[in-house]
Amino acid sequence: MLDTTAADPSSDAARPALLPGLDGGSHSSATLYRRLLETSPDAVLVVDGTGRILFANQQAEELFAYSVDELLGQSVEMLVPQRLRAGHAIHRAQYATAPHPRSMGSGLALFGQRRNGAEFPVEISLSPMTIEGQTLFSANIRDITERRRNESDLRRLQAQLLSAVESIQGAFALFDAADRLVVCNSAYRQIIARLLPDEVVGRGFGELIDASIASGTFDLNDTTPADLARRWSEYHANPSGSLEAKMSSGEHLRIIERRTADGGVVATMWDMTDEVGREDELRNAHALAEAASAAKTEFLASMSHELRTPLNAILGFAQLLQRDKKTPLTTRQQERVDHVLRGGEHLLRLIDDVLDLARIEAGRVLISLEPVNLGDVLTEVKDTLDPMATRTNVALEIDSIEPPARQVLADRTRLSQILMNFGSNAIKYGRSGGKARFCVERHEGIARISVIDDGMGIALEKQAVIFQPFQRAGQEAGPIEGTGIGLVITKRLAELMHGSVGFESAEGRGSCFWIELPIHRLSQVDTEAPMLNESLNESTLCGREGPRYCIVYIEDNPSNIAFMQDLLADFERVELLTAPNAEIGIELVRARRPDIVIMDINLPGMSGFEATRKLAAWPETRGVPVIALSAAAMGRDASRLAGAGFYRYLTKPVKVDELTRVLDELLAQAENPTH
Numbered sequence: 001m002l003d004t005t006a007a008d009p010s011s012d013a014a015r016p017a018l019l020p021g022l023d024g025g026s027h028s029s030a031t032l033y034r035r036l037l038e039t040s041p042d043a044v045l046v047v048d049g050t051g052r053i054l055f056a057n058q059q060a061e062e063l064f065a066y067s068v069d070e071l072l073g074q075s076v077e078m079l080v081p082q083r084l085r086a087g088h089a090i091h092r093a094q095y096a097t098a099p100h101p102r103s104m105g106s107g108l109a110l111f112g113q114r115r116n117g118a119e120f121p122v123e124i125s126l127s128p129m130t131i132e133g134q135t136l137f138s139a140n141i142r143d144i145t146e147r148r149r150n151e152s153d154l155r156r157l158q159a160q161l162l163s164a165v166e167s168i169q170g171a172f173a174l175f176d177a178a179d180r181l182v183v184c185n186s187a188y189r190q191i192i193a194r195l196l197p198d199e200v201v202g203r204g205f206g207e208l209i210d211a212s213i214a215s216g217t218f219d220l221n222d223t224t225p226a227d228l229a230r231r232w233s234e235y236h237a238n239p240s241g242s243l244e245a246k247m248s249s250g251e252h253l254r255i256i257e258r259r260t261a262d263g264g265v266v267a268t269m270w271d272m273t274d275e276v277g278r279e280d281e282l283r284n285a286h287a288l289a290e291a292a293s294a295a296k297t298e299f300l301a302s303m304s305h306e307l308r309t310p311l312n313a314i315l316g317f318a319q320l321l322q323r324d325k326k327t328p329l330t331t332r333q334q335e336r337v338d339h340v341l342r343g344g345e346h347l348l349r350l351i352d353d354v355l356d357l358a359r360i361e362a363g364r365v366l367i368s369l370e371p372v373n374l375g376d377v378l379t380e381v382k383d384t385l386d387p388m389a390t391r392t393n394v395a396l397e398i399d400s401i402e403p404p405a406r407q408v409l410a411d412r413t414r415l416s417q418i419l420m421n422f423g424s425n426a427i428k429y430g431r432s433g434g435k436a437r438f439c440v441e442r443h444e445g446i447a448r449i450s451v452i453d454d455g456m457g458i459a460l461e462k463q464a465v466i467f468q469p470f471q472r473a474g475q476e477a478g479p480i481e482g483t484g485i486g487l488v489i490t491k492r493l494a495e496l497m498h499g500s501v502g503f504e505s506a507e508g509r510g511s512c513f514w515i516e517l518p519i520h521r522l523s524q525v526d527t528e529a530p531m532l533n534e535s536l537n538e539s540t541l542c543g544r545e546g547p548r549y550c551i552v553y554i555e556d557n558p559s560n561i562a563f564m565q566d567l568l569a570d571f572e573r574v575e576l577l578t579a580p581n582a583e584i585g586i587e588l589v590r591a592r593r594p595d596i597v598i599m600d601i602n603l604p605g606m607s608g609f610e611a612t613r614k615l616a617a618w619p620e621t622r623g624v625p626v627i628a629l630s631a632a633a634m635g636r637d638a639s640r641l642a643g644a645g646f647y648r649y650l651t652k653p654v655k656v657d658e659l660t661r662v663l664d665e666l667l668a669q670a671e672n673p674t675h
């Protein structure tokens, strides 16, 4: 606490002073002056020409921690730090010789000293005054410790900010709302203002980019300076995304600018040379991979054609040999032909499987998900597999299916392919006298269709690899035929249908393979399986009596033509005309109006598609049904075939029964036009 003499400043009588006319009690103008000094927010001292303190206000007492009594009559130097006192006395004496008012903030670094010796920075204003003929000096003293601290905090903050900005790896700049540069790092300066002689802070954005473009910083190969400046200014005015620029030195710059809340712009520039290089490499690698994949698929498609054409001849003629009634085969020959057929069929399966897998891997398989009735599909699969099961003495069964699990969302053909693979494996790797059964369980919205056998099972150590291509889990050298691709295809197809596959197996005890698929929710009512036509055991074309028919076969491969001629030779009422290409073929059709056209797709010159389109366009040939017969079974062709207006699409090698069934069906319609 200060001396108690420091009383209420509003009381005129309170404060002692050595000042003439400033003593308490007087009502002169000096009294008013004293009151003024007293109410000043600053500490005020009045000293005479020798530096003797004549008056000190209450703020002065508080600031220097002396009572007014201790101050009065003392030299003002007592309030100056020891080290500065001598200098201060000289300055004061000089000032007294030519006194003039001096305001605060004169730029001098001044210090005061408290009673306890503590120094503090001050600002002082001086005003000379004359009281009763004597020149006195009034000093207003302000403690600026707080301000100095704030200033130094600010300086430290600025230094931190600048060092942070400097340490940014890219170039950084901040523009104010008037588009003047406020701060930037040296990377920015290097790019934008390399050749500008003076300080860049304070310069306008437009001026900076013009200077930088003019100094040849940027590669202007595909643009003009004006165009680059325009694009950059437009981006700067409304920044979003990024702007790319190439520098003359070869680097690739990515410029990213964003508006600040106060209307300014933060600009950054990043060297993206490596990334752009990597992106280019990636793009090239991707394009190469795509091209390689397309080439592989093309290769497989043409290979398939090349392999299927001779296979067509092998399998076709072998079948004809078997069925030849005029010169029946001996038992030994029959056995040998059986070998040829089995080998050919295995090869065909292998080609089909490899192609199927390649198509799936290339993403070329189209899956169409629709509600599928499990009862129907399982019955079809069982019917197809029954002969095989009978041959190997395995009993094939379907457990009854709970109604809510009857319909799943799946691609019907592909689901049946998967079940066929599981089923045929259950038979192949089953036990003679054993059983294989299909069963359906439901779990929440999922149906699990399992194929359970009591066959040889799979050894534990082989189980991890069976969903990988060509892995036959120890069956490689065994007598059971297989390709080791079926399960891989199965897994991929199930995934394409948003389903999954799995299995459990115990060696010597049997296996259970399953596929899980989403149940079709709206399928509460089970639709009845459609009535299957009675299978045609004997073709209606057999026998001499009845109407006569004409078939045109458009095919360029002589062995295929020979095969068809042999096949139809048994049907005496059918006349077969052949054409080696589409151009001749369609003219032949036009001239002869046959009952059926059998069309190869891959023909020299005009394709089978084109020829079929032409036939459909001519009024006289429009009604003639066309059966497509092609070795090309790749996805692209398959989808084109679907929309090409064929009555049916059959793949080579020709399955004799399938072809005769289609011919029978068509010719029956020809006999009965109202059908």
Ligand code: ADP
Residues within 6 Å of the ligand: 421, 425, 426, 429, 430, 453, 455, 456, 457, 458, 466, 471, 472, 473, 474, 475, 481, 482, 483, 484, 485, 486, 487, 488, 510, 511, 513
């Ligand atoms: P494969 O053409 O060899 O039958 P898959 O891909 O269909 O090819 O099956 C791969 C392997 O998994 C088979 O070679 C066989 O070793 C094993 N496997 C598949 N299903 C069964 C099963 N039901 N019982 C025992 N082993 C099986």
